[in-house]
Amino acid sequence: MQEKIILKDAIEKIKSSNLKGKGGANFPTGQKWESVLDAKGDKKYVVCNGSEGEPGVKKDAYILENYPEQLIKGINLAMDSVHAKEGIIYLNQNYYKKFNSILRKIIKDLPISVFMKPVNAGYVGGVETVVLNVIENKRFEPRLRPPFPVSKGLYGFPTIVNNVETLYDAALVNEGKYSGDKFFTINGAKYNGVFPLHEDLTIMEILNLTENVPEKDFFVQVGGDASGQILNQNQLNQKVTSVGCITIHEISSHDPMKLMNYWMDFFQKESCGQCTPCREGTYRIKEILHSKNPDWKILISLLQNMKETSFCGLGSSVCIPFFSYFKNVVSVLPKNKINSIKNSSVLLKAISEASFNG
Amino acid sequence: MVKIKLKINGKRVECEKGDNILKAAENNGIIIPALCRHPDFKAKGNCRLCVVEIKGRNGLFSSCSTEAEEGMEIFTDTEPIRVSRAVNLRLLFGEHSQSCDECMRKFDCPLIYMEKDYPSKENFNERKNDRKVYKIANAIEFDLSRCVDCRNCFDACSALQKINFLELEGKNSGQKIVPTKNGNIHCILCGQCTLHCPVSSAREQQQWKDVESAINNPKKIVIAQIAPSVRVSIGEEFGIPHGELVLEQMVTALKKLNFDYVFDVSFGADITTMVESKELLERIEKGGKLPMITSCCPSWVLYCEFYHPELLPYLTTSRSPQIHLGGIVKTYWAKKMNVEPKDIVVVSIMPCTSKKYEASRKELMVNGLHPVDHVLTVRELAFMIKKNGMDLSKLEKTLPDSPAGETGSGVIYGESGGVMESALRAAAFVLNKEKEKEIDINFRKIRTLEGVKEAVVEVSGKKLRIAVVNGIGNIEPIIENLKDYDYIEVMACPGGCIAGGGQPIPTTQEIRKARVNALAGIYKKSKIRKAYENKPVADMLAWTDSEKLNDKLLFTHFHKRRSY
Numbered sequence: 001m002q003e004k005i006i007l008k009d010a011i012e013k014i015k016s017s018n019l020k021g022k023g024g025a026n027f028p029t030g031q032k033w034e035s036v037l038d039a040k041g042d043k044k045y046v047v048c049n050g051s052e053g054e055p056g057v058k059k060d061a062y063i064l065e066n067y068p069e070q071l072i073k074g075i076n077l078a079m080d081s082v083h084a085k086e087g088i089i090y091l092n093q094n095y096y097k098k099f100n101s102i103l104r105k106i107i108k109d110l111p112i113s114v115f116m117k118p119v120n121a122g123y124v125g126g127v128e129t130v131v132l133n134v135i136e137n138k139r140f141e142p143r144l145r146p147p148f149p150v151s152k153g154l155y156g157f158p159t160i161v162n163n164v165e166t167l168y169d170a171a172l173v174n175e176g177k178y179s180g181d182k183f184f185t186i187n188g189a190k191y192n193g194v195f196p197l198h199e200d201l202t203i204m205e206i207l208n209l210t211e212n213v214p215e216k217d218f219f220v221q222v223g224g225d226a227s228g229q230i231l232n233q234n235q236l237n238q239k240v241t242s243v244g245c246i247t248i249h250e251i252s253s254h255d256p257m258k259l260m261n262y263w264m265d266f267f268q269k270e271s272c273g274q275c276t277p278c279r280e281g282t283y284r285i286k287e288i289l290h291s292k293n294p295d296w297k298i299l300i301s302l303l304q305n306m307k308e309t310s311f312c313g314l315g316s317s318v319c320i321p322f323f324s325y326f327k328n329v330v331s332v333l334p335k336n337k338i339n340s341i342k343n344s345s346v347l348l349k350a351i352s353e354a355s356f357n358g
Numbered sequence: 359m360v361k362i363k364l365k366i367n368g369k370r371v372e373c374e375k376g377d378n379i380l381k382a383a384e385n386n387g388i389i390i391p392a393l394c395r396h397p398d399f400k401a402k403g404n405c406r407l408c409v410v411e412i413k414g415r416n417g418l419f420s421s422c423s424t425e426a427e428e429g430m431e432i433f434t435d436t437e438p439i440r441v442s443r444a445v446n447l448r449l450l451f452g453e454h455s456q457s458c459d460e461c462m463r464k465f466d467c468p469l470i471y472m473e474k475d476y477p478s479k480e481n482f483n484e485r486k487n488d489r490k491v492y493k494i495a496n497a498i499e500f501d502l503s504r505c506v507d508c509r510n511c512f513d514a515c516s517a518l519q520k521i522n523f524l525e526l527e528g529k530n531s532g533q534k535i536v537p538t539k540n541g542n543i544h545c546i547l548c549g550q551c552t553l554h555c556p557v558s559s560a561r562e563q564q565q566w567k568d569v570e571s572a573i574n575n576p577k578k579i580v581i582a583q584i585a586p587s588v589r590v591s592i593g594e595e596f597g598i599p600h601g602e603l604v605l606e607q608m609v610t611a612l613k614k615l616n617f618d619y620v621f622d623v624s625f626g627a628d629i630t631t632m633v634e635s636k637e638l639l640e641r642i643e644k645g646g647k648l649p650m651i652t653s654c655c656p657s658w659v660l661y662c663e664f665y666h667p668e669l670l671p672y673l674t675t676s677r678s679p680q681i682h683l684g685g686i687v688k689t690y691w692a693k694k695m696n697v698e699p700k701d702i703v704v705v706s707i708m709p710c711t712s713k714k715y716e717a718s719r720k721e722l723m724v725n726g727l728h729p730v731d732h733v734l735t736v737r738e739l740a741f742m743i744k745k746n747g748m749d750l751s752k753l754e755k756t757l758p759d760s761p762a763g764e765t766g767s768g769v770i771y772g773e774s775g776g777v778m779e780s781a782l783r784a785a786a787f788v789l790n791k792e793k794e795k796e797i798d799i800n801f802r803k804i805r806t807l808e809g810v811k812e813a814v815v816e817v818s819g820k821k822l823r824i825a826v827v828n829g830i831g832n833i834e835p836i837i838e839n840l841k842d843y844d845y846i847e848v849m850a851c852p853g854g855c856i857a858g859g860g861q862p863i864p865t866t867q868e869i870r871k872a873r874v875n876a877l878a879g880i881y882k883k884s885k886i887r888k889a890y891e892n893k894p895v896a897d898m899l900a901w902t903d904s905e906k907l908n909d910k911l912l913f914t915h916f917h918k919r920r921s922y
Contacts, residue, residue, distance in 0.1 A: 120531075139526060143424045144403050273533035276406050277442075279507065280449035283531035284482055298480070305445040308418050308438065309406040 004148050010081050011037065015172045022059075022182070023049060023126075024223070024242050025313070029170060032160060035142045035150035036082040037156035041147035044084035045053050047135070047154065047161045048075050048092040051117055051126030055266065056225035057245045057309035062162040062194035064091075067168060072106050076168030077174055078160050079111075080129045087112035088154075090131055093119050105123055113222070123226070123270035128161045130272075141272045141313035172277030184240065187211055188248035203246060217251040217331050226266050227317040232322040232332055251333065257289070260322070267318045278315030281306045285318075293343045296350040300326075304356075323356045362428040373493050380408050381419035390434050391557050392445060393450070395422040397530035397866045398852075399517060405508055407472070408447050409433050418442060433692045444476040452482030454557055455503035462741045463863075466595075469506075482570040485531070492537055492762040495922040496563055497714040501852055502534055504559035506707065511535060511551035511560040518852060519550055520831035528872035548657040548733075548830065548850045549711030549859020562711045562860060564731040572703040573616045574733070580703045582612045583621040583683055584758070586776075588710045589857040590735050590876040594862040595740035596750040600869050601876030606755030608707075610642040611743045619759045622705065626683030627780070628889035630654060632899060633676040633912050634777075635784035638845060644720050647671045649823075649843040652777050654678040656716035657850035657918060658858075661830055666837060667918035672857060680713060681707045681722050683910040688902055697793030699727055706733045709858035714849070715922065724910055737859030742859065750899075760894075774853070776877075778826055780889055786817045787890045810850070812843075828854045 015030030036044060048071070052060040065069055075087045096116040103114050110207060117125050121140045124130050129143035134152050153159020162170070165183060172178040182199040186192055188214035191333060197206055203222060207213045221228040223242040230240075238245065249259070268282035281302045287293045290301075304317035310316045330338070330351060338344050360375040360712060366383050373382035378401060392408040400422040409418035413431035417743050419441060419678075432454050433439070451469060458464045468821070480774075511737035512535055517522045523545040527534045551560040572578050589605035598604060606808070609620045638650050653673040662669045677685070684706070688699040706713060710733075716722075717730035743750060809832035812825045822844045827833055829852035836846065850859045853870040856877065889895060902911050 028654075072414040073366045120529075140529070145402065146425075268530060273507065273529045273531065275404050276449050276507070279531050280452060280534070281839075283485070284449065285453065300446060305442050307467050309420075309442045311363075311403055311406070311420075327533060 003252060005139055006283075014170055014173050017168070017175055017178060017352035019169055019215060021163055021230050022169065024054070024244065024252055025128075026242065029162065029166055032150060032162070033078060033081050036084075036158045036160050039151045041151075043086070043155075043157045044082050045154040045157055045159040046078045046084045046087040048081070048087065048164055048167050049088045049126065049128070049131055050089060050095055050123075051131065051165075052092060053076070053115040053126040053246070053270075054093065054132045054224035054228075054243060055225060056185060056187050056221075056228070056247050057243050058219055059194055059244060061095060062183055062185075063164050063168050064095060064103075068099065068102055068106055070171050071164060072110070072112065073167045073312070074169070074171035075112055077171055078162065078167060081158060082158070085111060087116045087202055089178045090114065090117060090135065092291055094124075097358060099209075110319040121124070123266070124272045124312070127220045127314060129312075132159065142314075157328075157335050173300075174273045182240075182244045184244040184246060186210060186246050186248075189214070189246075199244075200239060201251055203231070203236050203240055206240070206246065207236070207248075210228045214248055214250055217249040219251065219254075220226070221249065221321065223224060223320075226263060227314075227320055229320050230328055232328045235328060246314075251337065254337065256337060258331075258335070260325070261286075263318075263321050267314070271314065275309075275311035277302075277309045278311065278318070281310075281315070282318065291342075293346075296343065297353075300350055300354050308318060326351045326354070327356055360869065364426055364430040364432065364613060364874040366432045367743075373426050373427075377426050379410055379419070379424050379426050379430075382426040383410075383421065383432070383434060388434060390421050391475070392422055393468060393472075393506065394510060396503075396513075396554055396864070398554065399510065399513040402509060402513075403478075405450065405506070407443055409439055409442055411436055411439060414639075424787075433781045440476065443472075444478050445550065447472055447476050447727065448478050448480075448482060450506045452484065453486055453506045454559075455484050455496065455501075455526070461558055461660075462564065464559065464750065464826065464861075465741070465744045467558075468556050480689075485768070489534070491764055492561060494537065494545045495715045496549055496718055497562050497711045498545065498552060498918045499559065500535075500537070500551075501559050502916050504557055505535060506557050506559070506699055507535075509531060509535070512555040514554040515545075516832055518829070519546075519548060519850070520834075521546060521548075524551065528919065530772075541920075544660070546657040546660040546664065546830065546850060547715050550851060552711060552864050553859050553861060553863060563714065563736065565714065566734060566738045569703075569705050569734060571744075572705075577701055578703045579618050579697055580616070580705060581619045581621060581687060581702055582617040582670060582705050582707055583623045583626070583679055583680065583687075584608060584612075584629060585623045585680065585708045585709055585713075585855070587858065587877065588707050588739075588874045589878075590816075591709065591856065591861050592736050592740055594869070595737070595744075598751050601874075602870035603876060603880060604750055606757060607750050607753040608739075609756040609758050610753040611748055611750055611841050612707075612739075613756060614748060615645050615742060615746060617705070619734055620756075621683060621687070622758045623683055624684070625892075625895065626679035626681075628892045628895045628897065629682040629686070629912070630676055630679045630777075631780040631784050631889035632686040632895060634674050635781040637674055637676060638781060639788060642822075642844070646667060649840060649846050650674050651827075652847045653847075653914075653916070654777055654851045655851075655855075656710070657830065658711040658848040660712070660715070660919075661685065661833070661850065663916055663919045668914045669837065669840075669920070672840070673916055676914060677722065677912060677914045678713075678716065680708065680733075681716065681729045681914075684717075685722075685724045686898060688727055688729060689905075689907065689911065690898060698727065704729065706730050707739050707856045709736055709861045711735060711859040712850075713860075719914075736862055737860065740862065740865050754849075776843060777849075778824060782815060782817060782822070782824075783888055784890045787888065792793050818894060821825055828852055 001129050019029040020026045050060045059301045062171045081089050101116050116340050119133045127142050148161045181196045184195045197279045222240050224245050268286045269277045271277045280351050288299045306315045307319040361372050362375050371386040380390050390408050393406040403420040403423040405487040408421045410421045411433040486503045492500040512524050516522050525538045527536045572580050590601050593602045593604040612620045651672045684704045692699045714733040717733050798886040809829045810827050815822050824845045825843050826847045828849040856868045857865045
């Protein structure tokens with residue numbers, strides 16, 4: 001009884017700290033834990049998601065390298081809080097090779113194992129329900145929700161799936177040491193790297209603090225180099241929601257077609273193929289981008305359709321970089337850059353007519 | 359059953375708690391377009407055509423996988439929904455080779471049907487045109503240039519039939535459903551993949567062209583023989599209610615297609631019943647291999663030959679109804695009609711894809727000829743009728759040709775449990791013949807749609823432990839407990855032949871039931887109720903016996919195999 005009160009106390013602490021998941025979805029961590037605690041199940045699991053498949057993001061690696069003890073504490077706390085008998089650290093292949101032995105040394109006798117994500121599980125292998133399928137050796141595709149993993153997760157049992165940073169933070173919250181710091185990855189800058197800074201800082205403040213404000217005109221992609229949002233120089237007075245990652249693009253060296261092709265090649269390759277809008281949409285958008293005279297209007301309608309009808313978060317997030325790039329950057333690009341875009345007049349017209357709603 | 363109330367498109371409706379939105383709408387007469395959804399399978403939510411809006415929630419939701427809730431307000435046809443459906447439909451068309459001219463589904467293609475409601479100006483190029491066609495034996499083929507990745511074939515093969523012959527290879531737009539590379543897994547040709555494919559990508563290997571050229575050859579006498587279960591299902595292809603009997607309209611259609619004679623396979627089924635019941639009694643009396651297991655389902659035979667050769671001695675050595683009748687046609691009937699057997703072309707109309715393969719088995723040949731030359735599925739015949747501009751519902755009735763006076767017990771061959779019931783009735787009669795009194799044994803309780811049904815039946819003082827299995831996915835527990843039974847009937851397709859791999863699309867649990875009820879109705883009304891009372895069958899068996907043709911015409915054998 002005593003123990004239960006203490007554990008419940010940890011969940012309460014996390015709830016009142018307002019800690020949210022750092023894997024991108026911003027789901028309240030305390031609420032997730034409480035759901036798993038309340039869920040009926042003979043067994044419960046805690047999965048620490050260290051897939052970190054979003055290009056550009058390096059924060060999980062930073063925590064694994066610098067604070068592995070604190071991470072294990074967090075996993076253990078989650079397991080205790082929901083009476084889970086087993087914890088699994090799910091790592092991409094590189095991280096597994098790098099951190100497996102150090103993690104095992106810290107884990108010692110705790111019922112926590114380290115799982116290597118197969119290379120071909122790819123980007124989608126970081127999606128919560130895909131993580132479960134990968135561990136269960138099923139096809140690397142998302143599951144229908146509901147049921148949510150908190151009630152039917154790994155092998156059908158209630159499961160917490162939390163990002164590495166979330167579990168690291170949870171341990172800090174429990175010890176009263178959580179300062180609100182977040183790990184920001186910065187790319188394309190003078191000083192690239194991972195910086196622990198307060199989560200309430202604006203993008204501009206972060207760039208200033210890290211002495212990374214470029215001298216030339218630029219724009220940024222925040223939240224990851226694939227699914228992150230594009231913001232222009234005048235839009236940096238806001239916080240970084242989602243995954244803390246800022247990538248700087250200097251306009252003078254920027255190639256619009258190259259950037260869009262980078263996104264689409266990535267998404268097309270990583271689409272699992274399960275649902276029509278994403279499987280076919282990414283294929284057709286790639287085809288359109290590689291065509292002589294891209295039909296930008298169809299491209300936008302395909303992105304909109306992916307956003308609205310995709311099965312999982314991968315498909316629905318493909319529009320984010322494109323739409324924000326169209327809205328925030330294309331209009332401020334110098335003429336020579338605009339002209340480097342194939343069929344640019346059609347694009348400009350399509351942008352002016354599009355609502356990019358939602 | 360708990361009812362819940364909700365609103366769909368402003369209309370107050372009720373549904374059962376636990377229903378998904380698609381089902382709730384459908385049960386209230388509101389049709390939501392859907393492609394990958396099939397009530398035989400768990401919702402997959404792949405095609406994304408069935409999306410709806412829910413008041414108070416952002417975005418669109420796939421109605422096949424979203425549970426209806428009390429008080430929900432659902433919209434199925436708003437502008438954002440229409441836009442997204444049109445886009446996703448175009449994307450699906452881009453995966454589907456549109457060589458529609460020779461496609462058997464061109465008269466009821468769901469893609470073309472939906473396009474009328476969700477038209478679009480431009481189309482994407484057909485990106486899969488250079489993909490392969492995989493052929494399995496002479497029965498099934500997978501045309502990957504038409505596959506729209508709904509994965510119903512995969513579910514049919516894995517979840518339903520537990521064969522796992524199909525594999526999902528690759529990912530993204532490069533994914534493919536392909537035959538397994540595992541050499542220990544073999545397709546049993548049941549055709550459930552073809553029955554569940556919405557776009558004729560998984561389909562039967564078509565023989566209607568061969569049949570057409572036989573008909574056009576003046577030297578050939580072309581005979582159609584109609585399987586029992588077909589007469590209650592083919593009407594569905596023409597909008598006739600499920601389970602309505604259309605045998606005689608079929609005969610008219612076949613005659614108009616210039617078939618020379620139309621026979622009823624029920625006649626062959628009565629032969630099978632007599633042969634099989636005799637074997638059962640002999641095995642019981644002489645201590646032969648028991649349980650005896652039926653072998654008229656060619657996919658079940660393949661399952662044994664590939665996966666359980668140790669079961670082969672248990673199978674009845676009786677040939678199947680189509681082979682019995684085809685053999686009789688090319689001997690007894692040919693002689694009677696004074697025609698050369700080699701000029702006869704026998705075409706079976708079957709609910710089955712596997713019968714195509716059965717017909718090609720060398721061990722069944724009679725005097726160098728295959729008893730059956732071509733096998734058409736119900737869908738193939740419906741296609742031939744449609745493309746010749748006929749509508750079955752508008753045709754007059756014609757009786758099938760002799761020597762096949764229809765019998766009632768042969769007709770129930772179409773449903774699961776029917777084969778066994780016929781044979782047991784005949785066996786019961788033979789055991790009691792000195793009494794010359796009809797024995798009233800009601801076996802009906804063993805005939806159901808559940809996967810496995812067991813009973814103990816008393817036949818003239820002998821207690822027989824029997825089992826009826828339909829759906830090859832349900833067979834393994836029975837095989838593990840073989841010694842618990844004396845007689846087992848196995849049909850590879852869930853529901854038996856009435857839901858065989860060659861039946862009309864769609865086939866669902868509800869439709870299976872409607873077809874079963876219709877067959878049972880025919881059985882009740884039929885004048886000649888029992889195979890053993892079928893005088894022409896008795897005469898024919900006496901003839902084969904006197905001509906010493908029993909081995910040639912009535913029996914077969916099986917062998918372990920690693921390929922077709």
